[in-house]
Amino acid sequence: MQGSQSMIGDEYLQYPARKEGLDHNWFSFRSVKTTPRLKWPGAAQLALWITMPLEFFPMSGSNAPFRPIGALDRPYPDFWGYAARDYGLRIGVHRVIKALDQRGLRATAAINMEAARRTPALVDALAERG
Amino acid sequence: MLREPKRYPDLVFPNRPKISWPNAARIAVWIVPNIEFYELNPPTGPVRPAWSRPIPDTLAYSSRDYGNRVGVWRIMETLDRHNIRASVSLNAAVCDHLPDVVRACLDRGWELFGHGIYNTRWIYGMDDDQVRAVIKDCVETIRSFSGKPVRGWLSPAVSSTEDFLDLLPEFGIDYTIDMVHDDQPTPIIVRKGRLISLPYSSEINDIRVMGMRGYTPTNWAQMLKDAFDRLYLEGEESGTVLCIPLHPYIVGQPHRIAALDEVLTHLKSHDHVWFATGSEIADHYYQTAYPKEVKECRALSQ
Numbered sequence: 001m002q003g004s005q006s007m008i009g010d011e012y013l014q015y016p017a018r019k020e021g022l023d024h025n026w027f028s029f030r031s032v033k034t035t036p037r038l039k040w041p042g043a044a045q046l047a048l049w050i051t052m053p054l055e056f057f058p059m060s061g062s063n064a065p066f067r068p069i070g071a072l073d074r075p076y077p078d079f080w081g082y083a084a085r086d087y088g089l090r091i092g093v094h095r096v097i098k099a100l101d102q103r104g105l106r107a108t109a110a111i112n113m114e115a116a117r118r119t120p121a122l123v124d125a126l127a128e129r130g
Numbered sequence: 131m132l133r134e135p136k137r138y139p140d141l142v143f144p145n146r147p148k149i150s151w152p153n154a155a156r157i158a159v160w161i162v163p164n165i166e167f168y169e170l171n172p173p174t175g176p177v178r179p180a181w182s183r184p185i186p187d188t189l190a191y192s193s194r195d196y197g198n199r200v201g202v203w204r205i206m207e208t209l210d211r212h213n214i215r216a217s218v219s220l221n222a223a224v225c226d227h228l229p230d231v232v233r234a235c236l237d238r239g240w241e242l243f244g245h246g247i248y249n250t251r252w253i254y255g256m257d258d259d260q261v262r263a264v265i266k267d268c269v270e271t272i273r274s275f276s277g278k279p280v281r282g283w284l285s286p287a288v289s290s291t292e293d294f295l296d297l298l299p300e301f302g303i304d305y306t307i308d309m310v311h312d313d314q315p316t317p318i319i320v321r322k323g324r325l326i327s328l329p330y331s332s333e334i335n336d337i338r339v340m341g342m343r344g345y346t347p348t349n350w351a352q353m354l355k356d357a358f359d360r361l362y363l364e365g366e367e368s369g370t371v372l373c374i375p376l377h378p379y380i381v382g383q384p385h386r387i388a389a390l391d392e393v394l395t396h397l398k399s400h401d402h403v404w405f406a407t408g409s410e411i412a413d414h415y416y417q418t419a420y421p422k423e424v425k426e427c428r429a430l431s432q
Contacts, residue, residue, distance in 0.1 A: 060131035075177045075254055079135050079295075080288045083309035084332050090141070090311060095360075118140075 050107040052096060054122070056114040057085045089119055097125065106130050132292055135309070138316045138327060139426045149314055149369035149419050155404035156365030157358070158411050159397060161216040162307070162330065163205055163376040164284075165231060166249040167223045168194040176255035177289075194249075194379050198228055201382015206234060208387060212394040217241040217408040219284045219307075219375075222271035223248050232275060241407040242276050244268040244303065246286030253289045261294050262301075269301045282408045284308060284330070299323025305412040313361060313370050315415040317424040324424075326415060328408055329371040331357075336380040347389035354393045362400060371411065 017023035040047050057071055059082045067073065072081035100107055109126050116123050141147070151158050170191050172180045181187040209216055218235050220242045225232050235242060246253070246268055253261050269280045282305045283298050290308065298306060299320055306318060307330035318325040332338055334357055339350045354374060361370040374393070381390055397403060406414075 058133045059135065060133045074288065077132055077135075077290050077292050079137070079290050079309050080332065082135055083138075083311035086311045091313060 052107045053110045054115045056112045137319050147419050147422050151369040151404045156402040157362050158371045158404045158406050161374045164219040166221045169250040172250035180250035197379030201378035204382045204387045208391050214405050215239050219245040222268040225275040242272050243282030244280050245284050249286050265301045296321040330373045335375040337377045341380045347386040351389040351392050355396045
C-alpha cells in the first residue's frame with residue numbers, strides 16, 4: 001500500500017506566531033471580563049454613531065486583482081451600474097439627511113475624495129449640520 | 131475608457147426644477163413587462179456566454195419560455211382587472227416567434243418599445259454601425275407589427291457600448307431607461323437629436339429582488355408599496371415617477387402573481403396617481419420641464 005503524495009511544503013507545519021496573545025502587534029487581546037468599566041457622558045449605557053460612506057465608483061475602474069466592495073459588476077461600459085450608485089449621491093443621501101434632521105441626529109460621513117469633489121453642495125450641507 | 135457617463139446633469143437638491151404632472155398628480159406610475167425571447171443556441175459574444183450552463187441549458191431556457199406561455203398572460207389578466215396599461219420592453223424577435231403574445235399586448239392598448247432583437251444577443255463589443263443595425267431592425271420590426279412608432283429603448287440585458295445612446299435618436303427613439311440615476315426624468319446628452327431618461331429600477335425589479343436575491347413575493351410587494359408611498363409623499367413638492375419592471379417568468383409564477391395584484395390595489399387606492407405609458411410621461415416632460423433642464427445639461431457637456 002502506497003502513502004499519499006504531499007502537495008505542501010514543510011513551512012505549512014511551522015507556527016512562528018504561536019505564543020500567548022494575538023498573532024499581530026496592531027492591538028492586544030482583551031476580554032470583556034478584564035476590561036475596565038467604560039463610562040459615557042450623562043451615564044449613558046450605549047453610544048450610538050451613524051456612519052454614512054459617500055462613495056464614487058468610476059465606470060473605468062478595474063476589478064483586478066479583486067473587485068472592490070460595492071464596485072460595478074457588469075461588463076464595461078456599465079452605465080447602469082454607475083447610475084445606480086450615483087443615485088445614492090443624487091437622491092438617497094438627501095433622504096438620509098432628512099430622516100436624521102427630523103430626529104435631531106448627526107452622522108459621521110466617510111467620504112471618498114472624488115465624491116466630495118463632485119458634490120460641493122452636499123459637503124456644505126453636511127458641514128452645516130456639524 | 132470613460133471614467134463616468136457625463137450624460138445627465140447634476141441636479142442639486144433641493145433646488146431642482148419642479149415637475150408637475152397632469153391633473154395635479156403627484157406621481158406617474160408606469161408598468162414595464164419585459165417580454166423577451168432567449169435563444170436555445172445563441173452565439174457567444176465577446177463578454178461571456180448567454181447561458182451560464184452549457185448549451186442546451188434546457189432548464190433555464192424552459193423557464194423563460196414559461197414566461198411567454200403562461201406568466202405573461204397572468205400579468206395581462208392582472209393589469210386588465212385594474213384597468214392599467216403597460217409599456218412593453220420588447221425583444222423584436224418576439225414579433226416573429228410569438229405574434230399572438232404581441233397582438234394581445236396591442237389589443238390592450240399597451241405601448242411597445244425596443245429591447246433589442248433577442249435577450250441572448252448583446253451589443254457589447256459592437257461598432258456604431260453594428261449597433262445601428264440592431265436598433266434599426268428592432269424599431270422597424272416592432273413598428274411594422276404594431277403600426278406605431280417606437281419611442282423607448284432598453285438595451286438587451288442592459289448591454290452597452292460607449293456610444294449607443296448617441297445612436298438612439300437617429301431612429302426616432304426619444305427616451306431610454308438604460309440608466310437608473312433618478313426618480314424623475316432627466317435630459318440625456320447626445321451628439322445629435324434629443325433624448326431623455328425615464329426612471330426604471332434595478333432595486334425593485336422582480337428579477338433582482340425575487341429571482342436573484344430570493345426575497346418572497348410578500349417582501350417584494352412591501353418594497354413596491356414602500357417605494358410608492360415615499361415617492362407619493364415626495365411628489366407633493368415635485369412630481370415623481372415609479373416604474374414597476376416585470377419579467378413574466380419571474381412574477382408570472384403562480385406563487386408570485388398575487389403580489390402584483392396586491393400592489394396595484396394599493397396604488398389604485400390613492401387619488402393623485404397618473405397611470406401612464408412611457409411615451410405619455412416622455413411627452414409631458416418634453417412639453418414642460420425639459421426645455422429648462424436641457425439648458426443646464428448642455429452647459430455640463432461644454
